[in-house]
Amino acid sequence: MKRTFSTIAAVAMILGTGAGSAQAQGLFNKIKNKVKEKVEQKIDNAIDKAVNGAVDGATNAAKGAVNGSSEDYDPVANPAGAPSTQSQAPATADVSNVKSDFVPGSIVVFEDKVSGEQVGEFPSKWDLERGNAEIATVNGEQVIEFAKEDSWIKPLISKNPKNYFGDEFTVEFDLMYTEGGFEIDFMHPDEARDHEIFTLTWGYNYALRLDYVRASSESNTDKEGDSSQDQKTQLNDKRWHHYAISFNKRVIKVYVDGIRYMNVPAAKAGAGWMTFFYRGDQPAYMKNVRIARGGGELYGRNATDASEGAIAKAIAETGKFVTNNILFETGKADLKPESMDEIQKVADYMKKNATARFLVVGHTDNVGSATSNQTLSEKRAKSVVAALAKLGVDDFNLKAEGRGASEPVADNKTAEGKAKNRRVEFIKK
Numbered sequence: 001m002k003r004t005f006s007t008i009a010a011v012a013m014i015l016g017t018g019a020g021s022a023q024a025q026g027l028f029n030k031i032k033n034k035v036k037e038k039v040e041q042k043i044d045n046a047i048d049k050a051v052n053g054a055v056d057g058a059t060n061a062a063k064g065a066v067n068g069s070s071e072d073y074d075p076v077a078n079p080a081g082a083p084s085t086q087s088q089a090p091a092t093a094d095v096s097n098v099k100s101d102f103v104p105g106s107i108v109v110f111e112d113k114v115s116g117e118q119v120g121e122f123p124s125k126w127d128l129e130r131g132n133a134e135i136a137t138v139n140g141e142q143v144i145e146f147a148k149e150d151s152w153i154k155p156l157i158s159k160n161p162k163n164y165f166g167d168e169f170t171v172e173f174d175l176m177y178t179e180g181g182f183e184i185d186f187m188h189p190d191e192a193r194d195h196e197i198f199t200l201t202w203g204y205n206y207a208l209r210l211d212y213v214r215a216s217s218e219s220n221t222d223k224e225g226d227s228s229q230d231q232k233t234q235l236n237d238k239r240w241h242h243y244a245i246s247f248n249k250r251v252i253k254v255y256v257d258g259i260r261y262m263n264v265p266a267a268k269a270g271a272g273w274m275t276f277f278y279r280g281d282q283p284a285y286m287k288n289v290r291i292a293r294g295g296g297e298l299y300g301r302n303a304t305d306a307s308e309g310a311i312a313k314a315i316a317e318t319g320k321f322v323t324n325n326i327l328f329e330t331g332k333a334d335l336k337p338e339s340m341d342e343i344q345k346v347a348d349y350m351k352k353n354a355t356a357r358f359l360v361v362g363h364t365d366n367v368g369s370a371t372s373n374q375t376l377s378e379k380r381a382k383s384v385v386a387a388l389a390k391l392g393v394d395d396f397n398l399k400a401e402g403r404g405a406s407e408p409v410a411d412n413k414t415a416e417g418k419a420k421n422r423r424v425e426f427i428k429k
Helices: 001-017 021-063 308-318 335-350 370-390 415-421
Strands: 107-112 124-139 141-155 168-176 181-187 196-203 206-212 223-226 241-248 252-257 258-264 274-278 284-293 320-323 358-362 398-404 424-428
Touching: 107 308, 107 320, 181 335, 206 252, 206 258, 274 284, 308 320, 308 335, 308 424, 335 370, 358 370, 370 398, 370 424
Parallel strands: 358 398
Antiparallel strands: 107 284, 124 141, 141 274, 141 284, 168 241, 168 284, 181 196, 181 274, 196 206, 206 223, 241 252, 252 258, 320 424, 358 424
16 A cells, blocks of 8 residues: 555645645545555456456366366256357467458348247247257357257248348358257258258368258269368357358358358359258257348459349348448548448439338447447438438438447457448338
């Protein structure tokens, strides 16, 4: 505490207050108390950090949470020992030699954040192909639990349930599992389950494997990609990992935690619908599923993927159009020039649909305070409304709203996730 009071004395000298008056003495006491609080807060933080580190180390040792442990772990039955929910990039990956170029599709076809569900019931936004799945909680968060042995589910989509992809689409989700195998199957619109165009699998003796192409009901595999030589770290490490799949006309790319591990050319187009399949002796858990049309242009050409027809279809099927292609200056509400192509397409749609009314919602990543992000998102939404009005849209049909960083659709711990969270939504009113 000697340093505390020497600091107080120094401040008092600088202020020239001395201690000869009641006013000066009051100021002196206020400074003394403030400095004392700051010092005690730093001491408490240091103690907490040390204690938490010791407790975490002991807990990990006891629970077998360290990679390589052979102890079984049930995060639902024992949430107190649950692993970190943060996506972990594979530790051995050479990040300098891989690319993180994933661009999410902007026409949302299906989205399930797994919230507001009844625990123990089948997830309301899904359909069952075989086996069983139900809503469970992990660390107080609702997730989809794939049952042991055999679970096979698909998105419940009312319109065109077997033909919702198109030539460009992206699929994203978070997954945590301990053993067994997970599989995503992409089928042709005219084909039933098990007649895949291509299949992504992982688990067992490999990390990721892509098999394609099956033509119609043929069972032979023509081409394949295998990441097991590139990715030494297995993904069944009791942690959440974020997966993303991008298909663009003839190229399949697969990403884990923002890092691209597969880039397979000359793939076969024509996928219409998909299923998620899991088989293992322990349950697996999934959340934050997002399926969207569009995505990154082949070989990095940054063209937007919206059109009047695509916007109309998105509004008809989901009630909203979501885009990451409306860009702003960093930390500001000023629109970048390249945003105008996307805004023009929205304007064209609205002018041809005079009764269309939209709630224009701005979203940010989590950089900065909640208050500043809320203010920034509101200003950005207003900038979009103003830009549409300048293009001839009746602003009576538009209402701006900001939601800051309160509704993320991706992990804010990665650059990819932050980019996805900085978005504008046009919600039908």
